[in-house]
Each structure stands twice: as structure tokens, then as C-alpha cells.
Amino acid sequence: MSILVHKLTRVLVQGITGREGRFHTGQMLEYNTNIVAGVTPGRGGEWVHGKPVFDNVESAIEATGADVSVIFVPPSYAVDAIYEAADAGIKLIICITEGIPVFEMMQVRYYLKQIGSRLIGSNCPGILVPGQCSIGIIPWQIVQKGKIGVVSKSGALCYDVVNALSAHGLGQSTIVGIGGDPILGTNFVDVLEMFENDADTDHVVLLGEIGGSEEIEAAAYIKHYMTKPVTAFIAGKSAPQGTRMGHAGAIIEGGRGTAQEKIEALSDAGVRVADHYEQIVDIIRESK
């Protein structure tokens, strides 16, 4: 088993004819991801990497039975793409797009909760299940099948850690990038709960950063509900207050959301927190 997606998941790519969408569709297909169709309004009838393009999500689902959508649409159209997928009945929407205005993300999150669709992201690298499928932009060349669940706010940091895990024979069950925006469709707690219930995961790596309180909420969940060991790293211990560190969400405001406060909460919940990220591998190896 895996969490969220698996090798039979029927994937729809919104924005498949764009530069990013086209390139990453090729990458996902190379990993044998079951991509069944793409959507770009006005481009229905074309083919990309041998997959049919439809004008809208509804007709794509009708023709192909797609059940998960991944979005590579520019920020000014991405919100519309999310609503379209949700209204057409897609229950898992993965939005790679960076730069969506925050207010619109609040509306999206509210709406999706009401109709029961889950959003991953936005501004996230997506989900990868080693040996089964890659939905998003996580480079599959670095992954290895195994028992470690990985959940991260950031992309490149996550790849670096996953690469090191693989190099030391520590394979992964599922890798989930939840994104670095202030408003996230899916939080650490949601993913931790799935890993806790996943028979194929026996250890979790959590990669957080400054800003927001998702890591604090994760610590509370771990403390009360989690039986599997968690190893974590929080980026931004040395970041100055009040300055946005790249990600829209990575900012310490009014003294809240500091790395120190998150590290303390996680440590208190029994999580082993690495001082710097290359220690993660050592910590896991010691525990085995």
C-alpha cells in the first residue's frame, strides 16, 4: 500500500500543452505513471506524449475515468483549474503552480472542504510513490522503494534528503510535498495520519520550516496519536524575523512561527530533530 495515490491511479494533467506541463508529463510517463489524459481549454483533440487532450475536465473524465488531477497552469488561471477539477468530481487535486494570491487560496480551501475534495499545495512538488507513480515534479531518479514516509514543505531540500536516504539504502514508502505557501490544502497532520495508518510505512521524516503553525499542530498530533517514529528538520533557525525567506509562507511574524518554537514542540513530542539536515540519515540509521 501507499498513501493518497498508487500505480492504478488514473492521472489527468491540467495545463498539459504548456512548457512545464508537457515536460513533466514526459517525466511522469517515463516513471510509468498512469496518465490517462490532459486538459487545456481550446486545445481539445490534440495529443501530448500519446495522451489525448480535452477542452475541459468533465469530458476528460467521461472519456478516460481520470480520478486525480495535477495542475501545471499559470497562477492567474490555476484557481479556475482547481475549481473545475473539484466541480467535475476529482477528489484529489495536486497543484504545482506557484504564486497564487492568498485570498483566492483561502476561498479554494473553504470550498473544497465543503464539497469533499482534497488539495495538495499549491506551490508544491507533488507526490511520488517509489515503484508505482510520480504525480508532480519530484525527480524519480533519486528515490528508492522502502518503508520511510517523507513529508515536506520545501522541494529541493526534500530531494536532497531523499537522495541521501536512498544512497544509504533507506527507501521510501511515499513522498509528499505539501508546499511552502501560507494557505495549504493539506497539512502535516493530514499526511502524518495517513502514514500512521499505512502498513508500508514504519518511519516518518518531516521537513518543516519557519512560518505558520503546521509543525506545532504536527507535534501535538504526534504526541497524542502517533506510534511510529518521526525524525524531523526545521529550516530557518538562523532566519531574521519579519523577512520572507523565499516561500510566501516562510516568515516569522510577531515572534510566532520560529524554528526554535517548532523544534521544542517536536522534541517534546518525542520527535528526533536534526540540527542540520544531513544528520537525518545518521539519526535514522542509529535507530535501526
Place this chain on the structure above:
Amino acid sequence: MRLHEYQSKQRLAEFGVPVPHGEIAHTPKEAFYIANRQGGHVFIKAQVLAGERARSEGIKQAHTPEEAEYYTSVMLKNNIQGLPIHKVLVETTVNIAEELYIAIVNDRSSGQPVLVATATGGMHVEESAFADPDQVIKAYINPIIGLRSYQVMRIASELNLPRDLWRKFDTLVQAIYRCYVQSDATLVEINPLAITKTQQFMALDAKLIIDDNALFRHADLAAMRDTSTEDETMIRARNAKLSYIRLDGNIGCLVNGAGLAMATMDAIHFYGGKPANFLDIGGGAIAEKIQTATEIILSEPSVAVLLVNIFGGMTRCDEVAQGIITAYRNLKSAVPLIVRLQGTKSNEACEMLNQANLLRICTMNTLSQAVIQAIHEVQNVDFSS
């Protein structure tokens, strides 16, 4: 992007929020004439993007045009939290009966806007809010249906506002909410919100922060950006869409991804060094952008060594190497270069760097090795100077 007080008030006034009459002065003489027109009784308020201006002599009450001129001349020579003061707001004084605090802010954990109010506004509102959270009245706003009057009425009641002011309060708060939504603000704060002796609401100070992701659809707000405290380097970085923040150390950092960039800074601190900057080149950057990034870092006099930490996924390491080599050649830089490249095309990139005949270059497999080497280089520089 944060707006100045006078810009925030101007914006709020467009939505119908009452603000005191005020004008901007760039010189003491201008302040004199403005104060003179307003009868002499004015506040002089430094327009600088820093908090706690009153505690830093950035807000003064003048009783004559001469006093206004004097305070302005003092202020324009000062700075607050390191930021120079280029202009002041000269504002009519208001007869205040009561001061409240009101704000609308994005609440990250609930994913909703939240309206926050307290019955006592002013300078110490944050301390008192921490001391007694029960004083803070909150209303969560459904982002799809918006702020409803019943929510505002409940807040008016909890604030113990006189009943005959409730409707007026609703009109005011609805205007603030419209301003928040239509400006794509992440924060609108009015502190204090005065009730005048004539029972009018008036925003005595205001702060707006605009969502950077939404600036593309607010050309008018984007044009309000104050670049007078930014230097050429910061402007160059923003134009190149590089996320660049100057810090007080001497190890320059070039990294892909915000999380990895922060983690690299943390690793430098962990081993006892100090980063000179935060720099995220973004995903999939090409050689040209990396060249600009490298040149920006090398142009900082404080940088004694350049540490490159790249994990190539979408970003190709050969593009990174090409950009770095071009920048070093252009600037004929002798700043030692420590490189840790992993992932897509990293072998090709290391080969390119090794053959480029740069003066001092070192390629490392792990970030720890690279950071230790960088700190070693910095110490060498320190000893020789």
C-alpha cells in the same frame, strides 16, 4: 509589500474609512506651510517602514508651524531601526474620546481572514493582548460569503460601544473589509481607531500589507513601492526575480529552493560561520539568471567566500556551473568558490568548473564538507588582513 502610513490611509479613505486631514512634507519648510494651513496644531509622523515610531521619536505633536518645521528638520536627519526618514506626514490633530484597535488579517491555521478588535488601542496593544488574551475579540470570516453585519454587531457589543454607534461601526468595518479584499491585503490594521468627541470614527494610524503574489493585478499598489531605502543590488535582484536577502555574515550563499537555502544558512551557523545572504535561484533556473545571482553576491564587499549548494532536480547543474563561470570571468573575481552540486548533470558541471581555470575553487560531495571548507577559507582571509 508593506505600505507607508500615508499610503495605507489614502487607500482606506478610497473605501470610505475616515482619516484625519494630512499632507506629505519632504522638507522642514514644506512642513511649516502645511502646518500653517492647518492652524498650527499638527502631528509630525515619520514615514518609515518600521514599527514603534512613537518610541523612536518618529511621532511628535507640534502646536505652531515653527514647531512643525523644527520637528521635521530633526526627523529628516534621523533614522529609525536603521531606515532613513525621507518624508513626514503632517496631520491635523483630532479630539479623541476613545481609542480602539481593529485589524483584519489572514489566519493561517484556520485558512480564513479574521477580524481582531480590542477595546483599548494604542502603542501597548500587543503587550496587553499577550497578557490578557480574553480582551481580544475575534470573528472568523467565511472567505466566500464575506464579513456579515451580524458579526460586526456582535463585536460592537463585546467592545461595549454605545448602541447608537453600532450601525456606523458596521459601515466602517465593512469598508475596511472591502479595502482588505480589493487590495489583496494580508493585513489591514488600524491602531488606534479613534472615536472623536463628536462621536465619529477616525483611523489615526494605519498599516496595510499587500500579498506579493497578487501585485500583478494591482498596478496602482505596486507603484507605491518605496525603493528609496533599497540599493541597486536589491533592485537588480528583484528585477531578476531572485529572492535575495542581505545578512550580516561573510559567507555568500547560492542555493536552489527556499527551504534548501534556509537549511544551508542553518548549516553555516551550526559549524560556527555566518552567512552573508539568503539567495534562492528558484526552480529550473538557467545560466543567465545564475550569472546574475553570482554577480550580485560577488558584488557585496562583505563576501569573503562563495558557497554554492545545489540539488539539481528541475535545476540542471551544468547551467549552474556555466552561470557561475561566466560571472567569475566577467568580474575577474578572486573570491574563493566552494561548490557542492548534486543531482541532474552534476558530473558534467564539476568537470566544467574544474576546467574553467578559476583561481580558487573547491568541489565537495556533502554540504557539511563544503561549509567547513568555507569557514576555513574565511578564517584564512581574516588572518591575512
